[in-house]
Amino acid sequence: MTVSYEKSGHAAVHLARAASLAPSPHNSQPWFFVEEGHDHGFEVHADGGRRMILTDPGGREMVIACGAALFNTRMAVRHLGFQPSVDLLPRPGDSTFLARVGFAVHAPATADEAQLIDAMPHRHTHRGPFASLALPSGLLDDLREQARMEGAVLHVLEEPEELDLIARLVRTAEDAHRADAGHSWEVTRSVGPDKVPADAARFHPDATLLAGRDYLDLARRFIVPARRRGLGTGTVAVLSTPRDGRMDWLRAGQALQRVLLSAAARHVMAAFHTQPLELPEIRAELRRRLAAGNFPQMVLRLGVPAQVWTTARRPASEVLVRDDALVRW
Numbered sequence: 001m002t003v004s005y006e007k008s009g010h011a012a013v014h015l016a017r018a019a020s021l022a023p024s025p026h027n028s029q030p031w032f033f034v035e036e037g038h039d040h041g042f043e044v045h046a047d048g049g050r051r052m053i054l055t056d057p058g059g060r061e062m063v064i065a066c067g068a069a070l071f072n073t074r075m076a077v078r079h080l081g082f083q084p085s086v087d088l089l090p091r092p093g094d095s096t097f098l099a100r101v102g103f104a105v106h107a108p109a110t111a112d113e114a115q116l117i118d119a120m121p122h123r124h125t126h127r128g129p130f131a132s133l134a135l136p137s138g139l140l141d142d143l144r145e146q147a148r149m150e151g152a153v154l155h156v157l158e159e160p161e162e163l164d165l166i167a168r169l170v171r172t173a174e175d176a177h178r179a180d181a182g183h184s185w186e187v188t189r190s191v192g193p194d195k196v197p198a199d200a201a202r203f204h205p206d207a208t209l210l211a212g213r214d215y216l217d218l219a220r221r222f223i224v225p226a227r228r229r230g231l232g233t234g235t236v237a238v239l240s241t242p243r244d245g246r247m248d249w250l251r252a253g254q255a256l257q258r259v260l261l262s263a264a265a266r267h268v269m270a271a272f273h274t275q276p277l278e279l280p281e282i283r284a285e286l287r288r289r290l291a292a293g294n295f296p297q298m299v300l301r302l303g304v305p306a307q308v309w310t311t312a313r314r315p316a317s318e319v320l321v322r323d324d325a326l327v328r329w
Contacts, residue, residue, distance in 0.1 A: 018076035022068035026190035067253015123264035128203025129232025130303025150255035173275035174211040200309035209233040234303025240294035252297035
C-alpha cells in the first residue's frame with residue numbers, strides 16, 4: 001500500500017480508512033474522525049448516534065470499538081513512517097472526544113508492526129462454527145503477550161469447568177436478550193448490506209458451545225440441541241482490564257485489536273460473545289469466577305474459519321471531517 005504524504009489531507013484519509021477497518025458491535029461503526037487541518041493531527045470521536053442503545057446503554061462497547069479503531073490509526077501512522085503521539089481523553093468533559101493522534105519522530109515500522117498492518121484488511125469477524133483445525137503452535141502465548149502490551153489480560157479458558165461456566169453465562173444472557181422484544185429488534189435490524197450481511201449470519205446461533213446472536217430469528221424457527229465442547233467452538237478467551245473506566249475501555253479496544261490482528265496474520269479469526277457483559281449481575285459473576293477480579297471487557301472464540309465473510313465499511317468521506325481552523329498542535 002502506497003500513500004502520498006505530500007498534500008494536506010492524504011494522511012488523514014489513509015488514517016480514516018485504516019481506523020474504519022476495526023470491529024464494532026453488529027458492524028455499527030460508531031465513530032467519526034476529525035483532521036485538524038494541514039495534517040496537524042487526527043481525532044477519534046465516538047458517534048453516539050450509532051450506538052446500540054439497548055444492548056450498550058453505557059457506551060462501553062462503543063468505546064471499545066473506538067479503541068480498536070484507535071489502534072488501527074496508530075498502525076497507519078507507523079505505516080507512514082512515523083511514531084504516533086497519542087493523547088487519550090484530551091478534553092475533560094467531552095465524553096465523545098476519545099483520542100488525538102499526531103505524527104512524532106520519523107521511524108520505519110518494525111517487522112512485527114508491518115505484520116499487523118498487513119493483517120488489517122484480512123481481519124474479519126466470524127459468526128458461527130469454526131473449521132476443525134488446531135490453532136498455530138505458540139499463537140496463544142503470543143496473543144497473551146499482545147494483550148499485555150496494551151495493559152490488558154487475555155485469559156484462555158482451557159479447563160472443562162471454565163468452559164461449562166462461560167457457556168452457561170452466555171446462554172443465560174442470550175436467552176434474556178431473545179426474550180426481550182427490544183433487544184431482539186436491535187439485533188435483527190442490524191442485518192443488511194451495509195451492516196451484518198445475511199450470509200455471514202446464516203449459521204444457527206446455537207451451533208457452538210457459546211450461544212450466538214440470533215440475527216435471522218433462526219432459534220425460534222429451528223430448534224437444535226445444545227452443543228458440546230469441541231464442535232466448531234474453537235478456543236474461548238476473556239479479555240479483561242484492572243479497572244473499568246472510559247480510559248480502560250479505550251485500552252481494552254486497543255488490546256483487542258492488537259490481539260485480533262496478530263491472530264489474523266496467522267489466518268485465525270474471532271467470534272464475539274458479549275451478551276454476559278451486557279447484564280450487570282452476569283458480568284459480575286464472570287468477573288469473579290473467570291477474570292480473577294479484573295473487569296471483563298470481551299468474550300471471544302478463536303479459530304480458523306472454513307469461509308470468511310467481509311462486512312461493508314463506510315467510506316472515508318462519511319467518517320472524516322476536515323476542519324482547517326483546528327490547529328492545536
